[in-house]
Amino acid sequence: MTNPVIENIRRSLGRTDLTPLSLRPAIYEPRHPESVDSEIARFLDEIKKLSGVGQELSPSDIDSSLKTLVAEQNIRKATVWETPHLKQLGITEILNSLGVDLVSPNADKHEVALCDLGITEADYLLAETGTLVLKSSTEKPRAVSLLPRIHLAIVRPEMLRADMHQVFAEAKDGNYLVFITGPSRTADIELTVTLGVHGPKNLHVWMTDT
Amino acid sequence: MSQDTHPYIGFEEYSEHVPPSIPLAVQQATSRFVGGRAARVAELPQWEQLRQIGSDIRQHTIENMDVYLTLLEEKVVAAGGHVHWAETAEDARRIVLQIAKENNVKNVVKSKSMATEEIELNHALEAAGIEALETDLGEYIIQLAGTGPSHIIVPAVHLKKEEIAALFSEKLDIDAPTDPIELARIAREVLREKFLNAEMGISGGNFLIAETGTLVMVTNEGNGRMCTTMPDLHVAVVGIDKVVPDWESLTVFLKLLARSATGQKLSTYTQFITGPRRAEGEFGPKEFHLVLLDNGRSKILKDPIGRDVLKCIRCGACANVCPVYKNVGGFAYGSFISGPIGAILSPQMLGTQAARELPYASTLCGACADVCPVKIPIPTILRHLRRRVAEGDAFAIPTISTPIRATANLASLALAQNWIYRLGARLLPIINPFFRKNNWLSNMPYPLNRWTKVRPLPPFGARFRKWWNVRSTKETESPR
Numbered sequence: 251m252t253n254p255v256i257e258n259i260r261r262s263l264g265r266t267d268l269t270p271l272s273l274r275p276a277i278y279e280p281r282h283p284e285s286v287d288s289e290i291a292r293f294l295d296e297i298k299k300l301s302g303v304g305q306e307l308s309p310s311d312i313d314s315s316l317k318t319l320v321a322e323q324n325i326r327k328a329t330v331w332e333t334p335h336l337k338q339l340g341i342t343e344i345l346n347s348l349g350v351d352l353v354s355p356n357a358d359k360h361e362v363a364l365c366d367l368g369i370t371e372a373d374y375l376l377a378e379t380g381t382l383v384l385k386s387s388t389e390k391p392r393a394v395s396l397l398p399r400i401h402l403a404i405v406r407p408e409m410l411r412a413d414m415h416q417v418f419a420e421a422k423d424g425n426y427l428v429f430i431t432g433p434s435r436t437a438d439i440e441l442t443v444t445l446g447v448h449g450p451k452n453l454h455v456w457m458t459d460t
Numbered sequence: 461m462s463q464d465t466h467p468y469i470g471f472e473e474y475s476e477h478v479p480p481s482i483p484l485a486v487q488q489a490t491s492r493f494v495g496g497r498a499a500r501v502a503e504l505p506q507w508e509q510l511r512q513i514g515s516d517i518r519q520h521t522i523e524n525m526d527v528y529l530t531l532l533e534e535k536v537v538a539a540g541g542h543v544h545w546a547e548t549a550e551d552a553r554r555i556v557l558q559i560a561k562e563n564n565v566k567n568v569v570k571s572k573s574m575a576t577e578e579i580e581l582n583h584a585l586e587a588a589g590i591e592a593l594e595t596d597l598g599e600y601i602i603q604l605a606g607t608g609p610s611h612i613i614v615p616a617v618h619l620k621k622e623e624i625a626a627l628f629s630e631k632l633d634i635d636a637p638t639d640p641i642e643l644a645r646i647a648r649e650v651l652r653e654k655f656l657n658a659e660m661g662i663s664g665g666n667f668l669i670a671e672t673g674t675l676v677m678v679t680n681e682g683n684g685r686m687c688t689t690m691p692d693l694h695v696a697v698v699g700i701d702k703v704v705p706d707w708e709s710l711t712v713f714l715k716l717l718a719r720s721a722t723g724q725k726l727s728t729y730t731q732f733i734t735g736p737r738r739a740e741g742e743f744g745p746k747e748f749h750l751v752l753l754d755n756g757r758s759k760i761l762k763d764p765i766g767r768d769v770l771k772c773i774r775c776g777a778c779a780n781v782c783p784v785y786k787n788v789g790g791f792a793y794g795s796f797i798s799g800p801i802g803a804i805l806s807p808q809m810l811g812t813q814a815a816r817e818l819p820y821a822s823t824l825c826g827a828c829a830d831v832c833p834v835k836i837p838i839p840t841i842l843r844h845l846r847r848r849v850a851e852g853d854a855f856a857i858p859t860i861s862t863p864i865r866a867t868a869n870l871a872s873l874a875l876a877q878n879w880i881y882r883l884g885a886r887l888l889p890i891i892n893p894f895f896r897k898n899n900w901l902s903n904m905p906y907p908l909n910r911w912t913k914v915r916p917l918p919p920f921g922a923r924f925r926k927w928w929n930v931r932s933t934k935e936t937e938s939p940r
Contacts, residue, residue, distance in 0.1 A: 255545045255754045274517065275516035359690055381726060423672065433728070438596070
């Protein structure tokens, strides 16, 4: 099947439908990972440079850290990815005990939009840029990292990848992927940096050991 | 806009009437971006290597564009998306309106897109009774103000916070404060409602990955994610030049783009969208449409020098360093894309008739080519387009009159052939006595009077070769 646009391109380039594809130029070497500890430090440092809050936590500290976050940020409603790891950490139970209303992450968009806090994991992390990489599925809905004013990602060192090459090699066959590098930002009014213009204003990343 | 209908772009006239507030605001923005870019580039020792690879891959993609676009279409369809081919801007508008009509769409949210600016989609939607709202903060402001963008990355940079507050107060019927952070908060609230209630989201795209049929969108505010996550329908209008072969190639462009544009390592949000959602609970659109826009691009491919413009990844770095752009701002370029890249794209896309002044909107200083992340030889293309304007091409008649061109052709012939040059040099002094006045030729006949009207010409001497020979002999003889 042909169409006029493809035909115009071929005519301009002097090609036919039988002209074979030439070889694509080679790509450079990806970045090499450093030690896990230095990659974690680099990752958290980049998050901080992006005006996010990044910290290392042991799973037993999650309870108290959530309590602090809920109190400091006046959180009343939250929505949480329904992944095995977050269930295992008992996130929803802790939030319940703190008196936070829970909204299903698959609820109507108007409902999820009312949440103050969205909690996710990440599928991959890029230390070089302080980037969270999130896939999408029924258990991991896209709106949780987007609609609430605070996004908390609870992540683990094994999610770290040295460069996007590895992330792409593992994730390119999915239907959706998002790189999140810091909180939502703009400088559109007199170049004043403003956080949280459409996406979350606050980004918290907790690196936990398993 | 097609080539024969675009209004004439009077760059010279526009630039004479630029209010001083515009260069002031534009230079604040450009100096910040130039500094940010320089800092990011300095961190990356392999920057020059990345630029070269980026340039090579873009070249390769242009030369094989038909193959990659065919693969892209196949993959988008396999992922459950719809592909529409738009040969002209008119086709693209018709396709988008048709999708909107079939789905009974009344409200559209848009993320920033050069392609939809190019086809002037908002007017078409509004004329069909559909509200089309720009949601990037800067674009939202200029849409309320009813003006065009003054900078590719910060479109409303020419407006002061007091002006924006007055605009919000008037258009939104509120009492808006003059604090930028408060103004952004107001926009967030107003637009949040629109995102949640719109039936259709329209976006552009930064890249299209042929390998898997994936749309790549790079944004900072999150409005791009909103437009492609909240409504049930997502329509992306993307130029055919945005195709890249595969994900491996994309790593190069993602590393080049944000660093060149805003001095960030990566923009806040980079989305990779392959078809519609697969389950209702994950959010995202039920239907995904990709409109592939040609609108003159395939014609540009015919010109082996000019077509390098299609390597562009729209970072705006060339504008940020351009001494002309920094003093006139974006409006003067009279089109959806400004700065040096606009000066080489508009004449090729809108025609050398409407945009004939733009190749001259440059000092040819070459700063743009030095910073271009994909090494587009912008000054070379500017000179090439000046030639097309002067000599005429398929779109326009020559700007230089026949006698002048004949004289110039004669001169180039003479300068290229040694014997003609020498003969001319011997013959020309014969005319000296007729025009000589106080050792100057002050009043030559047409067409040389174009020179002598403004300044006198020294008499023809035919002594250069002699002088040169004597001079070089003297130099070799003289002691050091």
